[in-house]
Amino acid sequence: MTRQINYGIIGCGMMGQEHIRNIALLDGARVASVYEPDPGMAAQATSLAPQARLAASLDDLLWDETLDCLLIASPNHCHMDQMAQIAAARPLPLLVEKPLFTDPEDAGRLAEFHNRYPAPVWVAMEYRYMPPIAAFLKQAEAATGGIRMLSIREHRFPFLEKVGNWNRFTRNTGGTLVEKCCHFFDLMRLALRAEPVRVMASAAQSVNHLDESYDGEIPDIIDNGYVIVDFDNGSRAMLELCMFAEGAAYQEELSAIGPSGKIEAFVPGPGRFWPDSLGPAPTPKLVVSPRAPKGPITYAIPVDKTLLEAGDHNGATFYQHQGFLDVVRERRSAPEVTLNDGAMAVRMGLAAQRSAATGQAVRLD
Known part of the structure; x- marks a missing residue:
């Protein structure tokens, strides 16, 4: 029997909601917790994943012991700070939306994160x-x-x-x-x-x-x-x-x-x-x-x-999640998009x- 994988979603705007719709199509996967500070986007996300717990903060989401992996779909300029917070608190397997960073000065922070993060990280290049x-x-x-x-x-x-x-x-x-x-x-x-x-x-x-x-x-x-x-x-x-x-x-x-x-x-x-x-x-x-x-x-x-109905990327988000889940379940050794x-x-x-x-x-x- 396929082990169920519980996702924590960080950022539930348009792209985050596309991820939620595609996770719902996967065998043995579900959205367990979401963190979205905008009330309107949070309401839309929980309507797509009514079983998901609405976290009050990123820290609150990270302390959900049921989570197996995390997905970052927040605004671009938030990615590096959120990755650093995750690394310090609970480094689970991570799927992070592009772009990884927006400021050239963050290249050094990313290199440090890369060297220290103990779990696999897949960059979302749909x-x-x-x-x-x-x-x-x-x-x-x-x-x-x-x-x-x-x-x-x-x-x-x-x-x-x-x-x-x-x-x-x-x-x-x-x-x-x-x-x-x-x-x-x-x-x-x-x-x-x-x-x-x-x-x-x-x-x-x-x-x-x-x-x-x-x-x-x-x-x-x-x-x-x-x-x-x-x-x-x-x-x-x-x-x-x-x-x-x-x-x-x-x-x-x-x-x-x-x-x-x-x-x-x-x-x-x-x-x-x-x-x-x-x-x-x-x-x-x-x-x-x-x-x-x-x-x-x-x-x-x-x-x-x-x-096609689950998102705007010609089915790519679904196929990407299939690969990421194989990494989370340790069916493959490394992410395809590093x-x-x-x-x-x-x-x-x-x-x-x-x-x-x-x-x-x-x-x-």
Whole structure:
């Protein structure tokens, strides 16, 4: 019989609630306690997990003796302090949402945490587990003969509203190229099997949030940009981001090219944003285009409807939790997405933010 795993959830806003819905679909897992200081978000979380105890504080949650693991889904700038508090009080297996940190000065704190934390830590990089992207990653080496060029395009909707509007300011998010794009920098390292050495970026806030004001302060978050990254194996990657393009059929498009051919993945955005008047939402797909014999081959990569309804990440959150639970249950020895993976994704994002601000390339080696 599968041993039940009890989760403690820290932060129950939009992403925390997606985690709760997906945990409910897992065999032998449940949310036992939640900590969410906003009353409205706490009420929504407990409606999704009525069996869960509502903790009065993080300390209160950590002293729940029934917990087997923890999940951090709080605002970005809270992660490092909460990780340090957990390490000091009760270091359980931990799944922590990206980005791990937002301030470059926290890199040292993370290294110290890494050296001392005795339990496994899995960084939540959901995009790895989207079925079309997982298929892309699995087949890319064979389809391309070794990737030399990688392109990632995300054309999507603006940042959504969050509690206290924390995501409107770079000081809280680390900047758009950290908050949003650390996913893509993680995919670059994973697909290319290499480490970044130089980052160049051009980006701006051109359309979104310019007419908003919070306590007299106008948001300062980038809504479009290009980032080029050189890697230590001679390959290169490019990111194209636009956050005022929600009219597109596909939200993410990945393309990898090598001496043998090309492979592409096409991923639609959240189904809840697709207009009913347009009929069914687009189906994710994979396209393989060999150089010889010429001719693209298209594969549909449908995602289970139940998983689509549980969140905005094409089923990825569910598959990620399956892997994390294997670590908690000690069926596998280590997390697939490590603290180093999470740190490198932030480091690349911070370098891109700096390059966009200064107009200069930033070296990482």
